[in-house]
Amino acid sequence: GGATVDPATGLVFIPIGNPDDSYNGIDRPGNNYYANSIIALDANTGKLKWFYQMTHHDITDVDAAAAPSLIDIHRNGQVIPALVEVPKSGIAFILDRRTGKPVFGEEERPIPQSDVPGEHSSPTQPFPLKPEPLARMRISRDDITTVTPEAHDYCAASWDKQQMHNDGPYTPVSTKGTTVFAPGTSGGGNWGGVSTDPHLGYFFVNVSNMPTTSRMVPDGAGGYKLQGAYGRFNDTKGWPCVRPPWGEIIAVNANTGDIAWRSPLGVSDDFGAAGKSTGTPNLGGSIATAGGLVFIGATVDSRFHAFDSHTGKEVWTATLPAPAVSTPLTFQGKSGRQYVVVPDGGPGTIGMPGRFLSYHAILIAYALPKAGESAIDLAQYAPVPAPRPPGVGNQFAAAGPSSLGTGAEPILPAGEGREDVISMCGQCHGVSTAVANRRSPDGWRDLIQDMRSRGAQGDDAKAGRVRDYLSRYFGLLTSPAEPKTPGR
Template sequence: MPILSAVLCAFVVAGCSRPDSADQYTTWMNYGGGADQSKYSKLDRIDKSNVSQLSVAWSYATGDNTSYQFNPIIVDTVMYVLAKNSSLVALHAVTGEELWIHANLNGIARRGINYWESKDRSDRRLIFQINDYLQEIDAHTGQSIRTFGKDGLVDLREGLGRDPGTIARAQSGTPGAIFENLIILGASTGEGFLSTPGFLRAYDILTGDLAWTFHTIPQPGEFGYDTWPKDAYKYIGGVNTWGEISLDAERGIAYFPVGSPTYDYYGADRIGANLFGNCLLALDARTGERLWHYQLVHHDLWDYDPSAAPQLVTVNHGGKAIDAVAIATKHGFLFAFDRVTGEPLWPIEERAVPASDLPGEEAWPTQPFPTILPPFARQQMTSADLTPFFLNPDEREEWTRKIDSMQTGLFTPLSHLKATVTQPGAVGGANWGSTAANPATGMVYVRSIDWPSFYGKMIRQEAPDEQAEAAGPGELSGDALYVQYCQACHANDRSGGVGPSLVGLSARMQFNEFHQLVSGGRGEMPALHHLDEEAVQRLYRYLARLDRMSPQRTNDTVEGPVVASGGIPGGLELRKAPNLGSYGGNDFGPPYPAGVEAPSLRYFVPPGWGLEHPYLISPPWSTITAYDLNEGTIKWTRAIGEDKMAAAEGGKNTGVPRAQRNGMIVTATGLLFSTSKDGKIYAFDAETGEQLWAGDLPMGTEGLPSLYRVGGRDYLVVCASTPIRWSIDKGEGDEQEQAGQQGQYVVFSLPENVGQ
């Protein structure tokens, strides 16, 4: 049978037994499983009595050595995955057979895609972001839909109040949310001075027309404008939702975790509370009208932008059933509100916090503290919290001295007089993908990591025309550029950590795309727009030289049932990232717009320390915390995963460091599935936290698993494509062995006739 006919047959055959589309908890047709992002499933074939019998039903090799963070979606008998040089692949969800491949979608948002269908199911679309454009593919055929937008594309750099030619970054790594005939999007904007503003927007799925825009940095006359300097909307960036958007589809309310203003660590050019930065924001999903908001951090100076999906649950509160929304934060708090009115379920106190000693800075004098819900993460680090593992006596003495000389404590601003340790750090606490819930019982689950950030004394930087002549990034060699700008996140051997592996990058990415990535950033990677093109070329050549010395298997030519290739319908030329030039060292950024009132003085976090030492704090490094929001209590907390290096020194229940990109599924049968960075997927008793099963994976995993049913049988799928990094691994042993491996989508199920 021809490939296309086989695909259509698969849809038609499954259509007779497809679950009611109104019940979002029996399908996994969108990122996170459903509109409310609860990662909850009513599928009941797998339960506490048989989960230990799960085994691999089939697997699908990604065909390359890319670390994918992709959440598979399943429609009827078709599973959509990202594999084979960033290609969208349609697989048969029972056998793993390739149905079609839309190849080489380089620059596609990494975490997932959206699915939409018309009421009669004749029109089915896959919707995704790619290279700062919005694009659609026919879910039947894999072909681009040319009637969408302008010849198949919507330019996400337009409509942001800035010259599109100067915008280097506008899309998000997270796919957004579908509501009726709209796709609702956030953005990843970069984190330097004068980054892109993070407006929230909705587009018509059929036409690509802009339906509404919400200005997260208020303009004159808009609510919140008085919480900023008067010209801030002309130059401030960020205040963006780069994480997960949750929807109350019945009420038509969209809930956004809105991120920090930029620059993250110094805000002399944004004095004020800075609405709607660091807010839980509820908007009318049809119009973009603000319904309510709550600011979780005022005038953020710690990169504490929320990104985890707000969880929608019904709770028994004060003797009444209340539809609530709960949001977990990077700094270790869970906040809970009435979903409709925005009233806190329990009092939230504004408490005095330390002032800033940085010239020009005015830290907000108070911050919100929940009074009933306990924090799920440690919120300071002293030398007493040093790990009992790994350090020899000299190293322990050195780190004790360093940490004792540093300032610490929640909401302590960074200083130009002393170094600072923050706990949770900039990637600690709850992150994207790390919340789930049982909507009916009021149970909310939070995955968290204790990962401190170490900051040296803040460095003062004058405007470029006032600088004394000094060595800038344009004068550094490729290896020196890597050490200064890349090593902290990608490791000294390029194997990854905070960021993905860069091994084999030159074979996966041409220079133009690499230049766009470095200039504009992507996901959690900040934009390094102060590096001029010559510096980026030196960095790229350095990485390419290392790749030639240790070649990796790649798939430039995608094999299989390819129906289309590339993300450019009709041969359109994608706009390249602008070359903003070099404005001096330390990412000073471009100049302020002419005529605005803004200080020329800026302070920066110095290179070094940063996120390079996730294991220095004592374990557990990663945990799951179960909250009962009927009572406002923590029901249980447990470590997730086991660190092999710590176990070799006698450690138990350590959790895994660097585990900020994992996800969970909660089931109606009382199970909690969770991925982990140790190469396993776990099943826990959702009531007690007891481990019931662990499934081995060929590699580590990032992103969310999915649960689906075909033909009365339930399946659990997880993407395992990330090399495992233990606490102090330096590219030796397991990690080195995995460096050239292909990832796999691994599908687990019960044996035939079990649970049916």
């Protein structure tokens, strides 16, 4: 995640990701400092001032993905300079930014232990006393979706067939059946981070509840290997198999540590009226304004939202050409008019195959109309999606020609090995992330092998086809005169 600088204390705060491998820590016993931590450095010297580890020996992939946010807390007649971080666990950590100590206290609580031979789980994990966890951290068969009977029956059958189980917060992958992770590696808090209202004393965070699955199986050599990492526990329409809400925006009173309000974020149009309050998985951040609004895109329903920061009521929404996997900003123009701007489009999937069109980013600005002006219908500016090949999710298509003059070839050009790339590389961070950098054939081979060791599915023949395809279309340029390959 990005760094946050506090000029008042001269400190820079950096969130650190989880260690590799995300689900197997046999070769890295102990707490694994400084992984899964917020570290505070002296901005002038780089000297470590303090660190706080949010997850010990992470084997559930709940790293911190966003820059910390700063807020001053008024408590017991004192002003406490604090920071807030919400990692993928969905737990909000509120720390005194001078010392790294939890403002509302904490306790180490016992967590489920791994049954993988050679794995040594941390016996406990830190839990702040306030606020309570913001995202769902446990799931049982009783929590399976009931949005429709068909969705419930499909998800319940999957649960039974795969012998799914979850034993509460920080459940590790098991050698028995299929482990379900909640809120899921794409859930909890993610890239967007936290926005704050210093006058109200609230901070705002959007979370997703997107259970993921994995399992440990014998490797044939006396040990175990990960299989099916980052599997999605979704229904036939691609929505999470857990009861809604699947996405929420939440306000926390930083002065008390209490949740002020929580509201569903997004709608699932597939379910008609029943989908109006489900919320959706989301990826992107919010901004809070002095006028008492919280603006956020982020949702897979391709909408831009404004919430009342005091009550959590959604007061305005607009349809976007694509999901805004980003954080909006606001500014005042020379004329005095206030603008809200959001980059629309994004880097592929949020773990919901078929829910994303990977557009070139489009910058959309909103403003209140002046006297005599009328609102603009954005539909005329929407990009036209490229044709989707049979059986391929929408997240693998790119924008075609549009009235804005933006156009792109599909992210993955047609060719032998394309479907193999989609099935092997599209389950975790999305194909667009996988092909973001060019590599040599050896580089692609090494990356593919690494991904297979983490659970990507495919035998040697399939891996070879993936390597050949990626080397052909996303290989290193051999000379400045080499023509641009399709999709790049």
